[in-house]
Amino acid sequence: MAPLNPTKIICVGKNYAKHAAEMGGEVPAEPLIFMKPPSALLDSGASIVMPSQSERVDYEGEIGIIIGRRATKVSQADAWSYVESILPLNDVTARDLQAKDNQWTRAKGFDSFCPVGTPVPVADVDLDALGVTTRVNGEVRQEGDASDMVFDIPTIIEYISNVMTLEPGDLIATGTPEGIGPLQAGDVVEVEVRGVGKVSNPVVSGTA
Ligand code: MG
Numbered sequence: 087m088a089p090l091n092p093t094k095i096i097c098v099g100k101n102y103a104k105h106a107a108e109m110g111g112e113v114p115a116e117p118l119i120f121m122k123p124p125s126a127l128l129d130s131g132a133s134i135v136m137p138s139q140s141e142r143v144d145y146e147g148e149i150g151i152i153i154g155r156r157a158t159k160v161s162q163a164d165a166w167s168y169v170e171s172i173l174p175l176n177d178v179t180a181r182d183l184q185a186k187d188n189q190w191t192r193a194k195g196f197d198s199f200c201p202v203g204t205p206v207p208v209a210d211v212d213l214d215a216l217g218v219t220t221r222v223n224g225e226v227r228q229e230g231d232a233s234d235m236v237f238d239i240p241t242i243i244e245y246i247s248n249v250m251t252l253e254p255g256d257l258i259a260t261g262t263p264e265g266i267g268p269l270q271a272g273d274v275v276e277v278e279v280r281g282v283g284k285v286s287n288p289v290v291s292g293t294a
Pocket of ligand 1: 097098099146148177259261262
């Protein structure tokens with residue numbers, strides 16, 4: 087696939103009510119955003135490396151979107167016209183470090199912590215059927231529908247673009263549904279976005 091080259095990767099936290107509940111919290115009153123560095127990007131088939139600093143590395147299957155043109159202070163009504171493509175994304179998270187640090191840069195930012203699949207042009211995607219499924223070693227662990235998002239994709243784009251300008255190629259991870267859990271070395275984790283495709287990655291230990 088053509089390599090992605092985002093200037094930034096913006097992620098939305100706690101964007102499904104049942105996931106917010108399993109994390110022991112309420113859904114936020116407005117979108118909760120954080121960033122992953124582009125250096126975390128990983129192609130399908132390449133290995134997720136569990137860092138030596140963490141005892142618990144989790145998958146988070148998500149619907150990813152790629153911005154197609156510069157977006158500053160975009161309205162919800164116009165938001166879809168700024169989206170170029172949709173792709174499966176795994177917001178891999180060092181869960182123990184997320185709890186330990188006051189912010190999430192380290193927990194979300196390790197190399198290999200942002201596997202992405204091949205983008206599909208938004209015009210070719212049935213947006214009404216959009217949803218995400220995560221499997222570990224072939225077993226379903228997460229099932230979510232975009233219609234269950236607390237803040238839908240146009241709301242997310244309006245919110246983020248009123249904070250920072252989104253450049254062509256920038257990536258947004260729209261949040262994970264319930265069912266998060268840990269990965270072990272030797273696992274294969276797969277995130278599928280319905281009607282879009284899959285990203286599948288083996289997991290290896292960084293200490294081996
Ligand atoms: Mg996430």
